[in-house]
Amino acid sequence: MTPNYTLSGRYRIVRSLGEGGMANVYLAHDLILDRDVAVKLLRLDLRDDPKTIKRFQREALATTELVHPHIVSLYDIGEENGMQYLVMEYVKGMDLKNYIKENFPLPLQQVIDIMEQILSAVATAHAHNIIHRDLKPQNILIDEQGNAKITDFGIAVALSEHTMTQTNTILGSVHYLSPEQARGSMATKQSDIYSLGIILYEMLTGSVPFKGETAVSIALKHFQNAMPSVREFDADIPQALENVVLQATTKDPRERYATVEDMAADLLTVLASNRAGEKRFVPQDVGNDETKIMPSADIQAAIAANQDGKTQVVAHKSKQPTLQRPAETTESQTDADEEPLPTRSWSKRHPLRRRLLFWGGIILLLVVAVIVGLELSRPQMTTVPKVTGLSQRAATKVLKKHHLTVGTVQHAKSNQVAKNQVIKSTPSVKTRVQERARINLVISNGAKVMSFGNYVNDNYHDVRQTLKSAGFKVKETYSTSSVAAGQIISQDVVAGSRVMPTDTTVTFTVSAGSRYVELKDLTGESKSDILDYAEANDLNVNFKQGYSSEQKAGYSYDQDPDGGGNVRTGSTITVTMSRGSDNNVTTPQNFYVKLTVPYKALSATTAQANDVKIYLYDDTHMIETVYRDIAIMRSTKISLPFQLTGNTKGHYRIVRNGVTIMEKKNITSKSATK
Template identity: 75%
Template sequence: MTPNYTLSGRYRIIRSLGEGGMANVYLAHDLILDRDVAVKLLRLDLRDDPKTIKRFQREALATTELVHPHIVSLYDVGEENGMQYLVMEYVKGMDLKNYIKERFPLPLQQVIDIMEQILSAVATAHAHNIIHRDLKPQNILIDENGNAKITDFGIAVALSEHTMTQTNTILGSVHYLSPEQARGSMATKQSDIYSLGIILYEMLTGSVPFKGETAVSIALKHFQSEMPSVRDYDSQIPQALENVVLQATAKDPRDRYATVEDMANDLLTTLSTLRTGEKRFEPKDFGNDETKIMPSAQIAAAIDAHRQAEATQAMPKLSAQTTTPPTEPASTPADESPLPKRSWSKRHPFRRKLLIIGAIVLLLLGALGVGLELSRPKETTVPRVSGLTQASAAKLLAKHHLSVGTVKRVKSNRVAKNHVIKSLPGARSTVQERSRINLTLSNGSKKISFGNYVNETYTDVKRDLEANGFDVKERFSTSEVATGQIISQDVVANSQVLPSKTTVTFTVSSGSRLVTLKDLTGESRSDILNYAHSNRLNVDLKRGYSDEQKTGYSYSQSPEGGTEVRAGATITVNMSKGNRPTSSTPTKSFYVKTTVPYQTLTTATSQSNDVKVYIQDDSHLISSLYRDLTITRDTRLSIPFQLSGKQVGQYRIVCNGTVVDENLKVTNKDATN
């Protein structure tokens, strides 16, 4: 397909985006709706192949059924001159595979956010009884705003089709293939969950868990080898987060999450301090009642060949037919004895000496080769030690037969004091065992003068400040100034701050356009926040009990869906925390009192301090602002809490962008009169 060719008189081809085994993808422009689209065109050499055509049509059918913000939308299906094509949403960005390569290591919160989007999309597919069967980073696109979108449902099959027949052809990428698929068994929703666990592993470590020279050797590892530990790669990863990987990638599907929603709910709390000290996930022992799945003929033959190649081969014994029978001696007269035969060594003394000398030389050469091989330095990979203390880094290096070399200290506003900033050679470098690795440690952060960013573009300022260790947030406000421009900031310009301990909130212009609210009930937290951000709306998330909606999803909103509001408005969304507790579980109401100290900002006349209060209890989420106030002196605050059962509350107080008071384990014992 050449540039400027117009498909069906509507889609003008701009350039090629990529080529695949089944179809080629092009960037095109929809001349009617004036928008860029992606056109997937079946390859010419496959347009007469009925199996490929069926798979192509299956993708169209599967994608048509799925409407979700994190699934690439299908706009049109057509055929021209025998060429079948799909017109899909064009996602400007890159696939997750390249995203990991370019930006690794990814912050843990970003890993969770991306996975939450992916899980939400897969949950929608599973709700329609559609199994993707080929989930991998190459089939997940990341747009310029960091949003994930799943594509390529070319081998997705509805559950009803699986119940009719079972193919011996193993589809999908072997690095992300579940053990049951590797055996040639039927793919289930748990097979997709296994692939999602491998994707999460790769986002945390930068590589797939199992590698090999052939597809068969990798498939063998999926159902024979133990899943490597992500904490061995980076000990800073919480055990709760590793447990999500381990449960999702359990060998037995019965050990995995029952649903994608269960995996999403578990993942959402992995960074919570409430899960500190969690034990490592161990699969259940189902004993001998495990369902035995016969491998496909192709994989079974390959496995047998693989095992036979590795087995020790015994020397065959000579058969009776190949052994020369002894010759009967000729009869001799009774008074005559046969002449004694001379041995071969006596008949050929020179040759015998040559053989002995040759054998000795060969033994010496063999011993020399073994000695050289044993003395040759072995190679190892430098582990990632950034973020660890020097002692922890030394222990991790010792596990890889390495030791600490020179230690240099520098100021850092991004890494905590006495923790490793980087190593030389860097992580994942290949070095000889017993090498010394030089470390650069943080000598602590230093205060810097905060700038005045009013009237600047928020996205540019956010990128620069986060690169320097600041935590940056935004709130929208209706304004006549350009959309995306900073109107105000809550950290005073020219004040001295520590980047690693400073949270700055910018008020950003949302323009003056009207937004028609969508119905957000039944949405996950990440989807709600993405919708609010893309429409430049503020969102106040609150928690409440709901007998109709499952935990972690919204059950009501204000204003309601369909209402028109100005960009910059605040919408309130109530998130379910499960069924309402019985009367035997009382709700405790109490106050926690604390004093917010006034901070002198300049030597000039006194200025007010901007104070923001965040709380989490039965009715509030700590990610949403609870109270915003200004103070001109030390101020006593009374913070209300409502907690049921054994629930634990939290509060955080931020003054001029800096956290001045925080308690992440509030109980009624903290109540003050």
């Protein structure tokens, strides 16, 4: 796909973003909605492959069902000249793999914040019974504000759909693959939790826990080797945080977190002072079944068979009871104990058959006795009752009526379940268990703090429904805009802020549609006249400056777009102002000034992002125009580029939450960071 090619008359290709095994991804511009998008185009050599097409369609279906601020949104699906494509949200930034490489070591609070965003997105997928099955840092994008977004649901599958598992095809990166997936077993929600544990390990240590020259050697380590300790890598990592990694990556899925929400709730408190002395997590024996660790050759055969789609290998250790037969009595002993019979009796005529019947009866009685004994010794079974929504005391009484007892009790935040009521039980409701089994409970601590998403450009009615179901109060105001009617233009809660849903009211400014104005030629105008014209016609102006031998200083000599055409209200017009003739101008000097913008906590209880606006003045920038607008959750380093010619002095201003906190004038190349 070449640049400037317009797909379906709407999406103009800008450049390639990357190539994958199934599809190529391009940056494109939506000519109708005037926004950048990502276009995922099925590779030409695969468009006739029904399996690939089905996987491509599965991604579209899975992504369509999921609306979440930390899941890449799907905008459109189409086909042109036999080429199938998806139009998705464009996330400007990099994937988590590269983000870790460039920023390692990451602050622990940032690790927790990113993981909480990822976990909330996976929780939404699991709530729709969709398992991602290929969670890895390469499928998690980090935008310029540090927000995480999960992408690539190409091998995601609903729990009710077993086709991918029945073909026994191992998909996904082996570095993040759970032991049960490596064996060829069906992927479950616990498989995603295992992958999330490996991702958390990599964020803390900068590398994956298991490495090898082949996929087979790595798969072997996943279910043979113990998980390496993150605290051996960095002793400053709290034990509570390492315990999250250990519980998420236990070999037995039953010992992992029951849900992603449980993992998120545990992770949220790992830096709390009351968990400072926590002991190292040690897996418990959750059952009597023991799974054999297969040798490398068997694993290789299993993986090869899985790749051929022919067989599945799972080995179990079993104990076969043997029945010891009593020693046979000799014929002379038997005859000596018997009473004499008439000479023509049947027993004398058939002594061998008589003995066979006798011992056969003995053996039959022994078999019956063994069967009866086993049946009598078999534990009685019962069904786990529903205890969600009950208090712990009431749940204990209900379990007792079903001959069950309460096991471990954990506490977690919940926006759906009232405080001090049961959120969930493990094993879950309707599960068959032995009588006197222990049922673990999770009790609600009340509403939980969550990271507020960036909903600008999203459909208001969809966002409103999602946020109201999470406990938010939602209001709206309407404004004329260049974007489509119904799209969100702005929000009064800063994206990335940590807020309590039940205590938060968010107001969205929603587009009421747009109108067009005929743009006049602004060249030769003064700055004040241009601003008056822009305000009267609801236009935004971005001023630049440069040298012009045809226009005197202080007046415009170029604009984009050119005058004479129609533009939407709300559009931004770039106008270049003259600094005069460049006849005596020397070679410009280019340099950077590096600064650290300090973060300011806005609340003692919740972390909220700081809104930072940066203004520059040099050869090409004007101090009245915003150079960069960012949201920060911690003190952040920035580099400001300057181009100065002759005796020109630079100028910068940093405004945080509407207050100027840093400003410097008369900047020269001597101010450059060495």
